[in-house]
Each structure stands twice: as C-alpha cells, then as structure tokens.
Amino acid sequence: MARSEKPTKTATKPGGAVKVPASAHGRTPSVALVPVPSKPEAPHHGDQRRSDVDEWGRSSKSRDWAHRIYGPLYRSWHRVEWDGLDKIPTSGGALLVSNHAGAIPADAPAIMHGIEEQLGRPVYGLADEMFKRLPVAGTLWARSGGVLAHPDNAYRLLREQQQLALVFPEGTKGTGKHYRDRYQLRRFGRGGFVQIAMRAGVPIVPIAVVGAEEAMPILWKSTPLAKMLGLPYAPITANMIAFAALGPLGALLPLPAKIKIRVLDPVTFDVEPDQPRYSRSLVMDESERIRQHIQDALFDMLRDRQSVWFG
Amino acid sequence: MGKRVLVTGLGTFWGSRLAQALEADPTVEVIVGLDRNAPSIPLERTEYVRSDESYSILSRIVKAARIDTIVHTFLVMDSTQMSSRQIHEINVIGTMNLFAAASAPGSTVRNVVVKSSTLVYGAHPKDPVWFSEESRRAAVPVQMVERSLLEVESYVRDFAVDNPQIAVAMLRFSNVLGPDITTPLAKALDLPLVPRMFGFDPRFQFVHEVDVVRAILFVLDREIQGTFNVAGDGLLPWSEVAAICGKRTIPLSPWGLGVFSAPIRRLGIELPPELIDLLRHGRGVDNRRLKQRGFHYDYTSSATVTDFVGSLRTRGLDGGNGSTYQYERDVEQFFRHSPAVTHPD
Structure with a gap:
C-alpha cells in the first residue's frame, strides 16, 4: 500500500x-x-479507521492483550531463556526459521513473545491454512500476528515492508511427530523458505528451541480419527493424562518444561533478489545446511541440559 | 473524429452511469446503449436500442453505427438477482456474441473495456492476503457466478490474443459500495443486525461507485490494455465495517448454513453463496498496477464505507433510492430531435 x-x-x-x-x-x-x-x-x-487491525489481520491492541495473558506462562511456567537475541536484526526484514514441536507447539508463542517484548518490533508468524479454517482460534491467531504461509504474503512482509517473519519449515510434520522422535528434525519442506528469503533479499536467522517437545509430547496418534476430524493429526498427549483433572482444558495446558532458545548466526545469500526462480540445487543445499545447523545446535543444547524441567 | 461508443447493459446501474459520464465528454461523438430494459435515468444524447440478452443484433449495430469502442458493463455479479441459467445466458453467451460482433470482418472496433469482478479470485483459506492480477485462485470455483465470470474472462483473453489490433482492457472490481448502488453487501449492511460468520472476522476491501466509473473512463481515455484490479486502499475487518455503519452484528453458524438458508431468506436476508465465502475468508486485491498507470483513487476502503453510511442514513429521506424517471420513447425522441428543444452548450 x-x-x-x-x-x-x-x-x-x-x-x-x-x-x-x-x-x-x-x-x-x-x-x-x-x-x-x-x-x-x-x-x-x-x-x-476505527480499529488498529492491519492488512495482515494483526492488531497491536490484541497483541498487547495476548502479551498480558501469555506473559506469566512465558516467565513462570516455561521460564524461557534466550541465547543470542542480539543476532536478530532490530531493523530491516529477516526470515526467522525454527524447529517446531509439541502437539500444540509452545515454540511459536515463546519466540514471538520474546522478540516483541525485547526488541519491540512485531513478528509475523507464517502458518498453515488450517488456522484460517478454524472459527475463533483462526481470528485470534490472525489478530496476534499469524499470517498464511503463502509466497506472496512472505514476499510482501519481508521485501516490501521489511518485517520479521517466523516460519517453521517442518510444518505439521514437526509438531505431529511421536515423542520417541523428539529433536529429530523432519524434512524442511521443499526449501520454499530459502527461495523466499533469496527473492526478498533478506537474511535467514536460524533458531533452535529446546523444551517445546516436552511441553506437549505425543504418546499415541490415530490416523483414521485425524482424517475423520480433518486435522493434520489426532494425538493422545501426556498433558491429557497429567491434567486429566482439568478435563478438556487439560489438553490445552502445556507441561512446565523449561524452554531454551538459541539464535544462530544469520545466513545471507549471495544472489540477486527479485528473480523469478533460483537454482533448485542451490536452494536445496542451503535448506539442508540450515537444517543441519539447527540440528547440531539442538544436540549441543541437549548435551548441556541437566533437567527437562529446570534446564 | 470523436469516439463512437457502444455500452452494453444501458438499463443497469453501471451502463446508465457510464453513459451519463460519457455524455459529458465532448470527444465522444456517439453513444449507443443496448439493453432489454429501458434506462432508468434521463440521458441527453445516448441512443437506446432494445435488444435481447444475448445481443443477436449486435453485429448489425456495430457495423451500422461504425462503433469503435465497446464498454461491456453488462455482467451479472449478484446471484440473488436471477437464475443461474439466466446468468449464464447473459454473462457467457452475451460476451461470446459481443466478441463475435466486434471481431467480424470489416469491424471498426479498436478498443474494448470489460467490467469484471474480483469474484474470479474466489475466497478460500489458501488465498494470499493480496491477489495480484496474475495470481491464480486457490480453489476450484464452485459458485455459479464465479464460474461464469471465469468463462467470460477466458473469452476476453482469447479475444485479445486473436485481435492484437484491438486494445482490450479487463477491470476486476472489488466490492462496490456507494450512495446509489445496491449490492448484496450493501443490503446486508442495511439490515438492523448485520450478519457475520461466528468466529470469523475477515478483512474486506471496497471500491467506491465513483471510482468504478472513473476507472472505466480512465482506461477508455488512454486506450490502456491488460487486466487490472480496481479496489480502494486498505483492508477492513468485517466487524469494523459494521462498526462504521453503526450496526450491531448477529453471528451465523459457520456450519450447516445450507439448511438455514431458507428460513434466513424468509427473514429477508439474501446471502448469496459467494458472499458467505467472503464473510468467512474475505479477499484483498493488489491495486498497484492501475495506480502505476497514473490512476488515483478518490476513496480508500474505509472512506468508501464512511460515504456509504452517510447516504444510507439519508436514503429514506429523498423518497427512496430510485428516481421517478421512466423511459418513454416518444418523450425521449422529442427531447433529442425536436427543433423546439434548445440545447445549452
């Protein structure tokens, strides 16, 4: 505009x-x-204008409310700890790329909340279309900065508006994985996130998150039930058992796992922005390199971790 | 030599509006309007020809009046107005005949403008926030009106390829609001309680009726070719649209609307299926391409809604929306051709 x-x-x-x-x-x-x-x-x-809802559906007022409600969970429940927050640019566009885990992933709100609180700039979370299909939840998600992961949306956010966008290339393959597969990164899509960053001419900032896996571990899942409900997966999580006393609400409450977030060195690409397409092999190589980078960081963080709950 | 313009759908809102605007342009020599129904506003020098909806007499008119410019405004966008059979007849068959006439051997046509709609993009959860003119729609079209418009657009594209000597412009208009036009959206906003989809608050884009006419004239004037989105700046959540209108909203169930559509219609609420999709997912289109050609919008999306509300509140006062004008051939003939009538220049 x-x-x-x-x-x-x-x-x-x-x-x-x-x-x-x-x-x-x-x-x-x-x-x-x-x-x-x-x-x-x-x-x-x-x-x-009567409201402060922007073109993406994000509202600063709604976001403030979300901060107020989620703040205690961030500070006291997950006790989120950052390492290398200074590597996230304070101005200009950047694509944040992170691992994704937990039936209802705790990593997305933790990353978005932390950056918005510390850096004071909005983070747009790029997500699957499933969010837009859900009544209420979809609207809340959009008001707090959720945007459909569409190449056109990402380009406009990163290139034209120089915003921060967060993406989880594993998608539901990461969040829907079994607890026994924890911290084993899934395929990073088809490398679309690299292509978008190249086209937008912005750096990729890889982020490794430890703790989200244990916040809502999937113990068992039913493929037929998921198909019937039209969901990407229909799991039994440890939370449903641990918080059985809370009833259905217990399924939404994460376990108080300690979340640690490490920001890795930004990756820049030596290519011209705004090209219609980029070398497939280059895109796949870069995608795999970033995936490996995050995977190594995860193992490194796990080696240092003494307790799931206390870090 | 001035332009010789043919306007389709002279009896409709857009056709008559456009003819009025063209009459004020001294470079336009002849204006011929086609429709089944007589125009509902007084026109100074536009010639009205009654035709059937599929324009079987069109090629004769084009040849006889040496038409060089065709403005195709007669495309039905509102599925509550008529049966799908009729919509198909008007939109698809009408356009087909129009282009057959325009590309007949010896045709003098060199400029065609088609008024399409952003309905062709659909409304789906997989949509980008902004559609560009090149974006493909995310889902297979299900709605009748959308399907017929897509078919129309494919005719337009074929026509443009087959006739490179003719400048073809296709304008896709977003949701139109304004003091005079009545659309399903305008009707929904005029209800005591504005319907919304429970749990959804999608973003809407609007274009003012004045900007619609201005955009068509702009493209005609410069003989611009290509496809363009026409929509005001900015997206507004539906809740905000209702708030600007000073209305409360009533939630509709996002599931099983098909079952409830009959009783809802009984209450006087006409919600065409394409509007229900829109109430769920909204739609935004990138309007920058036409701006790059030098077009300036008079209204943003929110200014359009604000202006619409103002007129909504006074609508009841000037004796309803419609004018009392009635087309009478003899009277019109008198005004146009009698030497007794003096035309102030």
Whole structure:
C-alpha cells in the first residue's frame, strides 16, 4: 500500500486536531512542522479507521492483550531463556526459521513473545491454512500476528515492508511427530523458505528451541480419527493424562518444561533478489545446511541440559 | 473524429452511469446503449436500442453505427438477482456474441473495456492476503457466478490474443459500495443486525461507485490494455465495517448454513453463496498496477464505507433510492430531435 508522506489538509495528530488555516496552500511549511502520521493516499476523502487491525489481520491492541495473558506462562511456567537475541536484526526484514514441536507447539508463542517484548518490533508468524479454517482460534491467531504461509504474503512482509517473519519449515510434520522422535528434525519442506528469503533479499536467522517437545509430547496418534476430524493429526498427549483433572482444558495446558532458545548466526545469500526462480540445487543445499545447523545446535543444547524441567 | 461508443447493459446501474459520464465528454461523438430494459435515468444524447440478452443484433449495430469502442458493463455479479441459467445466458453467451460482433470482418472496433469482478479470485483459506492480477485462485470455483465470470474472462483473453489490433482492457472490481448502488453487501449492511460468520472476522476491501466509473473512463481515455484490479486502499475487518455503519452484528453458524438458508431468506436476508465465502475468508486485491498507470483513487476502503453510511442514513429521506424517471420513447425522441428543444452548450 503506497503511503504518501505529504500531510493532507485534513491531517490530524492522534492527540487532537491540528489547526490548519483555510489558506493552507501557501503555508505548507508551517503544517509540515507538526508531526503528522503518514496517511494512505486519499486526496479527497479522509481515511478514518476505527480499529488498529492491519492488512495482515494483526492488531497491536490484541497483541498487547495476548502479551498480558501469555506473559506469566512465558516467565513462570516455561521460564524461557534466550541465547543470542542480539543476532536478530532490530531493523530491516529477516526470515526467522525454527524447529517446531509439541502437539500444540509452545515454540511459536515463546519466540514471538520474546522478540516483541525485547526488541519491540512485531513478528509475523507464517502458518498453515488450517488456522484460517478454524472459527475463533483462526481470528485470534490472525489478530496476534499469524499470517498464511503463502509466497506472496512472505514476499510482501519481508521485501516490501521489511518485517520479521517466523516460519517453521517442518510444518505439521514437526509438531505431529511421536515423542520417541523428539529433536529429530523432519524434512524442511521443499526449501520454499530459502527461495523466499533469496527473492526478498533478506537474511535467514536460524533458531533452535529446546523444551517445546516436552511441553506437549505425543504418546499415541490415530490416523483414521485425524482424517475423520480433518486435522493434520489426532494425538493422545501426556498433558491429557497429567491434567486429566482439568478435563478438556487439560489438553490445552502445556507441561512446565523449561524452554531454551538459541539464535544462530544469520545466513545471507549471495544472489540477486527479485528473480523469478533460483537454482533448485542451490536452494536445496542451503535448506539442508540450515537444517543441519539447527540440528547440531539442538544436540549441543541437549548435551548441556541437566533437567527437562529446570534446564 | 470523436469516439463512437457502444455500452452494453444501458438499463443497469453501471451502463446508465457510464453513459451519463460519457455524455459529458465532448470527444465522444456517439453513444449507443443496448439493453432489454429501458434506462432508468434521463440521458441527453445516448441512443437506446432494445435488444435481447444475448445481443443477436449486435453485429448489425456495430457495423451500422461504425462503433469503435465497446464498454461491456453488462455482467451479472449478484446471484440473488436471477437464475443461474439466466446468468449464464447473459454473462457467457452475451460476451461470446459481443466478441463475435466486434471481431467480424470489416469491424471498426479498436478498443474494448470489460467490467469484471474480483469474484474470479474466489475466497478460500489458501488465498494470499493480496491477489495480484496474475495470481491464480486457490480453489476450484464452485459458485455459479464465479464460474461464469471465469468463462467470460477466458473469452476476453482469447479475444485479445486473436485481435492484437484491438486494445482490450479487463477491470476486476472489488466490492462496490456507494450512495446509489445496491449490492448484496450493501443490503446486508442495511439490515438492523448485520450478519457475520461466528468466529470469523475477515478483512474486506471496497471500491467506491465513483471510482468504478472513473476507472472505466480512465482506461477508455488512454486506450490502456491488460487486466487490472480496481479496489480502494486498505483492508477492513468485517466487524469494523459494521462498526462504521453503526450496526450491531448477529453471528451465523459457520456450519450447516445450507439448511438455514431458507428460513434466513424468509427473514429477508439474501446471502448469496459467494458472499458467505467472503464473510468467512474475505479477499484483498493488489491495486498497484492501475495506480502505476497514473490512476488515483478518490476513496480508500474505509472512506468508501464512511460515504456509504452517510447516504444510507439519508436514503429514506429523498423518497427512496430510485428516481421517478421512466423511459418513454416518444418523450425521449422529442427531447433529442425536436427543433423546439434548445440545447445549452
């Protein structure tokens, strides 16, 4: 969306109306001195919004609420610990790539919450279309920064708007895996995330997360039931047993596993952005390299971990 | 030499609006309007020809009036208006005949503008937030109107390829709102309680009726070729749209709407299937291509809704939406051709 920097005659400051003399044409400098938020191009008719929902469906107000509700879980339940948060760029676009685990993955909210709190810039979580099919949950997800993982969406976020986007290339193959397969990274899709980063000309920041596997481990899953419900997987999790007293709510509450997040060195690509396609072999090599990088970091973190619950 | 323009669907909102706008343009020499129904607004110099919906007499008119520009506005976008059989007849068969006439040997046509809709993109969870003109739709089209429009568009593309000497422009308009036009969306927003889908709050994009006419004239004037999305800047959540309208919402069940559609219709709420998809998933289209050609929108999405609401509140006051004008051939003939009538220039 093109935004004109020129203040329009009807421009107002959030705090109150800016007084503009009727003959403002010759006196534009005095108007320009007032800090005026840039407005969408609307030469004749003012653009007045009632909500702060952006084009992606994210709302800062909803996000603040989510922070308030999730904050205690982040601090006291998972006691999230970061290593190398300074490697995440404070400005400009970057694609954050992480491992993904747990029936209801605890890694996505932890990463998004941590970065938004510490760096003060929004993180858009790229996710499967399943979210958009769900009533209520889909809307909440969109309001807190969830966006469909579509190449066009990713390009616009990263290239045109220079935002941070978080993606889990394993997708539901990562979250739907059995507990005995924990910390064994699945295939990183078809390398689409590398191609998007190349096209958008932004670095990839690999992130390794330990703890999400134990927050909601899958003990058993039923493929026919999943098919019937139209879900990617229908599991029995350890939480359902541990929090059986809470009833259905227990299935949603994660176990208090300690979550540790390590940010790895950003990867930049030596290719021209905006190309229609990139060498398949290069894309697959880079994808595999990043996967291996995260896998090594996970094993390294697991070697140092003394307790699932206390880190 | 001025333009000789043929407008299809003169009796519809868009046809008559466009004819009115073209009349004000001195470079337009002749305006011929085709429709089954007479125009519902007074027109100064547009010639109205009654035709059947599939334009069987079209090639004769094109030849006789040496038409060089065709504006095809007569495509039905609202499936509550008529049966799917009729929609097919008007949209697909009508367009086919129109193009057959335009590409007949010795045809003088050199510019064609087609008014299509962003309905061709559908509304699906796999959709990108912004559709570009090149985006393919995510799901197979199920809705009747969407299918017929896609067929129309394929005719338009074939026509453009077969006739490289003719400038063909196809404009895909987003949800139109405005003081005068009535659409299923406008009707939904006019209800005491605005329907919404429980648990969904998709983002909508709007374009003002004024910008629709301006965009068509802009493309006509410059003889621009290609496909363009036409939609105001910005996306608004449906809840915000209802809030701007000052309305409360009523949730509809996202499941089993088919069962409830009959009783809902009894209550006077017409929700065509394509609108139900939209209420669930919304749709945004990238409007930058037409802007790059130099077009400026008068209204953003939210300004469009704001303007629509203002008119909604005064609609009851000027004696309803429709004008009292009724087309009478003899009277029109008098106004146009009688030497007694003086035309102020």
